[in-house]
Amino acid sequence: MNVRIASQRPIGVFDSGVGGLTVLRALRRRFPGESFLYLGDTARLPYGTKSAATVQRYALNAARHLEEHGVRLLVVACNTASSYALPELAAASSVPVVGVVEPGVRAALALGVRRIGVLGTEGTIRSGSYQSTLAALDGRPEVRAAACPLFVPLAEEGWGDHPVTDQVARHYLAPLLRWRVQALILGCTHYPLLRPSLERVAGPDVHLVDSASAVADAVAASFGDTESAGSGEVHIHLTDASDHFLRVARMILEAPPGHLEVVTLPQA
């Protein structure tokens, strides 16, 4: 008889800030019985403008914090950290590590299109992570990428459906739209908040690929032979809890964040 091992240990979800709550939202919908421990490194965010070395150091601090709190799986719900630090995180962690880049790429490839665009932070785009993952999984589609530095602040301002965001999106997307892009990967966990403006600017013929549900698939795959016996509780750890972050968190969760704690991360 096979013994199925139930676990009460939470799933750890890590982001530079509160944008990764869009991934947490998708995970909770998919695994309502699981417990989650979310860590947002709000005291040092954003990662998207910072160097690979700094992002790696921060990501390792975050992973250590989550491991010290007993997570059984680490979801790196931050595209910049997934792009710059996934091998380092996998090497340093004793639990499985799931990033957001490969799930997003798989979701785009499943559409069967030939011209794929990637939108992301400066760090994510410069790392070439989406481009190289696409090439490794399927060399047929062509790929072009665009860094969109103003998208995160626009999402945090709550301007996901706003003429200014339309104008900024037209600017960043222009080369991709001229190229007749067929699918746009939203390569940053904040970008789903801009969907109304992005849909308007991209038009009805362009698929917008949000990796959050694809990440849930990847998490399901990594569970293997265990099943959930968690309480369904969500704990949120932030390294800084200004009114600003709490407001953005409420906007994403569409509810006040529950168990919230301000923490200091172990330094490397």
Added chain:
Amino acid sequence: MNVRIASQRPIGVFDSGVGGLTVLRALRRRFPGESFLYLGDTARLPYGTKSAATVQRYALNAARHLEEHGVRLLVVACNTASSYALPELAAASSVPVVGVVEPGVRAALALGVRRIGVLGTEGTIRSGSYQSTLAALDGRPEVRAAACPLFVPLAEEGWGDHPVTDQVARHYLAPLLRWRVQALILGCTHYPLLRPSLERVAGPDVHLVDSASAVADAVAASFGDTESAGSGEVHIHLTDASDHFLRVARMILEAPPGHLEVVTLPQA
């Protein structure tokens, strides 16, 4: 006979990032013989969205770093740190500390106007530092403030003279313009980079007050009986040196940054 004490110790200038280079630029123009050590905490920027406690901790780390490097004066070229942490910095430092808030307020008061507006980050505006400093120095002018969270990313994008910035500025400034504001204090060291758009939106009758030259006056006042024997050299320390920050630094200095070093700050 009075002995005038010449000093070769540099003036320390501190900001959360590279925006404070606008203040360094004004100081160099005013004191060409002085040496400067500029510290930008680029690994943890921005400060404007973070809590008072986090900003105070970061500012104290930065001050300690500059003191360990022998500065003889500390210019806090960051409005958020000046707003949240000036008393803490003054108490912890053995050298004089000059912030940017009071000089900016004095420059606005010198205009003799009755309705003064303050533009700043969420942290600066929420702290009430400009409002309370204005009230303490001269109770006559009325003051209103507006937080402008998108201005820093727009400045860093290089969009200081851009239709998107015009549109965002119209949004943030609308209540102040309806109130017929007479002077606008640019309460963030990035904002002078937006001057073309801000001038267009504010119109010719509104004074834009950039505190950089007022800070130079405050520094001159604090020199007392010493005079410069510095080499005129500028050293720049950054806690992270991504391409992004180097590009913004070049934009502000209109030249490649000279002696540049990536440093780790002492932790509190």
